[in-house]
Amino acid sequence: MQETASVVIVAAGASRRMGRDKLWLPLAGRIILAHTIDAFQLSPLISNIVLVTSTERLADARALCQEEQWHKVSAVVVGGSRRQDSVCIGLDTLAPKTRWVMIHDGARPFVTPTIIEAGLQAAQQHMAAVAAVPVKDTIKQVQDGVIHATLDRSQLWAIQTPQVFSFP
Template identity: 45%
Template sequence: MAGWLGRLFHRKKDEPLRCTAVVAAAGSSARMEGQDKLLLLLGEQPVLVHALRALELCPYITEIVIVTREDRIVPVGQLCRDYAFSKVSKVIVGGDTRTASVLAGVREAEEGASLIAVHDGARPLVSQSVLEQVILRARECGAAAPAVPVKDTLKQARDGVVTATPDRASLYAVQTPQVFEAALIRTALTKALEEGASLTDDCSAVERLGVGVALTRGDYRNIKITTPEDLAIGEALFEWSESQ
């Protein structure tokens, strides 16, 4: 493993930057009260369309692979045609877990992709600045993710009783896209899946290999739409951003 990691971090910096974006869009929308969060309208367009447009406009992203549920294949494919997303190369069915779904997308990336950017389809307000910073940082160090400092005081608890108060100054909320050297994330996700690791993000798979993930500047507007309240906040942020 050490030898492989050594080769990773000493790769040529002048290699062409080709980044495949894998869009995680296979969730169940269980907390959206029976509605499909990716197809709900934000402004006048679906949440997923906003996320795909941001990726489409990023000059460093050369390909987009969408991983979704089987029942979404047709509507998602139709959206891509309706909005003429030229970088979307494939819409595929995901697995039973996020790790399995993202790995399926990573395996479909074009052979020449040097980086893989994994983005939540439910994060419609990601900015070009966030995208470009995290991709360029990942090119330098192999793994990077955008993050913002936590605003609230957090508590650890057991059985409803506080057991600890972590230092807020050292805590960050990690966002997507999380960007990795292609061989690194492929290896990390494969290992995590084989070992049955329960992961909530893709950085965790890389961290399990002992690889550090660099944090870049995130954006508080880059929220994930999970609940009806998130959609209301997203609509307000969208309108505010459009007015700037």
């Protein structure tokens, strides 16, 4: 039988660059965060979901989870001031017997069953794994406004989520 994982969905950010809370924007008839949680709720490889949100959205997030009847969401908690603090709070909320954990960005609603499965399998083989895509842009190394090198994009990857790892 395939081992399962728990997932911490980090959704506590302020969306400062966007100017408004992107997690609660509509996408194909539902909010972005709902699409994200659905992906993990529907996966047979996920046994438990912890949602980390902002203080301002705590009541909204809890109401959403109840409305959607996501039975895998075991906790909705307030995150910290930085992403790493929110991740730590999410990990501290997990059950002590959790063997495999995924950290996923709530603003990434297009995670697929294939990505979830491949991430878990890779982590089980290597103890950790991360989703990534090859860089398509030309990347320049710049210092003091002067280009010093054009990096070889065939060796560059953009790291995404989920990030998967063994959790003691």
